[in-house]
Amino acid sequence: xxxxxxxxxxxxPPFDEACAPRRxxxxxxxxxxxMILHTLHLLGGGSxxxxxxxxxxxxxxxxxxxxxxxLESMGLVSREVRQIMPPEVVYRLTELxxxxxxxxEMLYRWGADHAADLERxxxxxxxxxxxxx
Amino acid sequence: xxxxxxxxxxxxPPFDEACAPRRxxxxxxxxxxxMILHTLHLLGGGSxxxxxxxxxxxxxxxxxxxxxxxLESMGLVSREVRQIMPPEVVYRLTELxxxxxxxxEMLYRWGADHAADLERxxxxxxxxxxxxx
DNA sequence: AGCCATGGGAACCTTTTGGTGACCAGGTCA
DNA sequence: TGACCTGGTCACCAAAAGGTTCCCATGGCT
Numbered sequence: 001x002x003x004x005x006x007x008x009x010x011x012x013p014p015f016d017e018a019c020a021p022r023r024x025x026x027x028x029x030x031x032x033x034x035m036i037l038h039t040l041h042l043l044g045g046g047s048x049x050x051x052x053x054x055x056x057x058x059x060x061x062x063x064x065x066x067x068x069x070x071l072e073s074m075g076l077v078s079r080e081v082r083q084i085m086p087p088e089v090v091y092r093l094t095e096l097x098x099x100x101x102x103x104x105e106m107l108y109r110w111g112a113d114h115a116a117d118l119e120r121x122x123x124x125x126x127x128x129x130x131x132x133x
Numbered sequence: 134x135x136x137x138x139x140x141x142x143x144x145x146p147p148f149d150e151a152c153a154p155r156r157x158x159x160x161x162x163x164x165x166x167x168m169i170l171h172t173l174h175l176l177g178g179g180s181x182x183x184x185x186x187x188x189x190x191x192x193x194x195x196x197x198x199x200x201x202x203x204l205e206s207m208g209l210v211s212r213e214v215r216q217i218m219p220p221e222v223v224y225r226l227t228e229l230x231x232x233x234x235x236x237x238e239m240l241y242r243w244g245a246d247h248a249a250d251l252e253r254x255x256x257x258x259x260x261x262x263x264x265x266x
Numbered sequence: 267a268g269c270c271a272t273g274g275g276a277a278c279c280t281t282t283t284g285g286t287g288a289c290c291a292g293g294t295c296a
Numbered sequence: 297t298g299a300c301c302t303g304g305t306c307a308c309c310a311a312a313a314g315g316t317t318c319c320c321a322t323g324g325c326t
Contacts, residue, residue: 020244020245020252021241021242021243021244021245022168022244023254024240024247024251025161026164027254028162029283030283031159031162031284034158035155049302050302050303060284060286061303061304062284062286062287062304062306063283063284063285065303065305070257073256074254074255074256074257075253075255076254081303084302085292085301086293086301086302086303087291087302087303087304088302088303089302089304096250096253099247099250100254102243103239103243103244106236106239106240107154107161109154110154110236111152111154111156111157111236112154114153114232115153117229117232117233118153118156120208120229121156121160121207121208121229121233122207122208123206124202124206124207162313163313181273183271183273193314193315194273194274194275195274195275195315195316196313196315198273198274198275199314214273218271218322218323218324219270219272219322219323219324220322221273222274
């Protein structure tokens with residue numbers, strides 16, 4: 001972890017909700033966005049929709065399409081269509097997309113290295129039984 | 134970035150939604166969770182609620198209390214009460230909380246270093262005008 | 267009474283994200 | 297006809313996250 005300390009601009013209150021790091025966290029808050037970015041990365045930078053579906057359990061066609069469309073409009077993914085039968089569509093990480101894979105993979109690696117800590121992480125209690133405070 | 138490559142277990146499809154790195158991303162998907170963890174960290178590891186309110190624009194008392202309660206039940210934050218008048222409550226990062234501050238600060242630093250890329254990141258298009266594909 | 271300090275709860279609502287199930291298109295093969 | 301391959305859309309809904317507004321409590325001071 002040879003990262004420079006956080007610049008002053010980000011270290012003093014008030015902490016701006018729209019600052020650059022917050023934009024990153026906002027991007028990564030989407031369940032399927034990060035799953036799909038990660039999977040595209042692991043599949044060599046690009047993939048056809050069917051391959052994505054098979055690689056990601058629980059992903060519905062609807063969520064896949066919606067998320068890929070979002071990623072495309074954000075400029076993180078490109079969509080290439082070959083008008084043959086059956087059609088061939090390939091979604092590929094753009095240059096910008098590759099940039100953002102880096103922090104995502106940082107998190108994946110950190111998570112893999114700290115699986116034990118993540119096991120210790122309790123689920124938030126249901127919103128009852130918290131009267132004794 | 135001297136991190137080891139991702140273990141095989143995490144590199145081959147199918148990609149398990151409940152695996153350790155996904156749990157980390159799930160944790161970080163909460164808007165106020167990360168803001169409050171980051172702020173506690175920057176304020177020396179602990180803070181009183183009023184100080185948190187003043188440090189984080191846009192945070193309502195309701196969301197602050199709710200989020201602190203969640204963080205407490207997850208074991209990331211402790212709550213210490215001094216029964217004086219006016220009351221003194223201090224929320225403090227636990228050991229486990231300090232562990233999870235690390236990847237969060239990694240993201241903050243990455244975001245600070247790549248503000249230009251984050252500026253280039255377009256907002257997803259509204260769900261209209263996407264007929265021309 | 268009002269104000270200030272402190273910290274917190276509840277009712278209700280809005281917005282966002284994710285999910286279900288059905289449908290569409292073209293083509294090939296039995 | 298049906299099944300398969302490919303990729304995508306739509307209507308509607310559920311769940312989760314976040315937001316607004318009001319209320320509560322203690323004590324001290326004007």
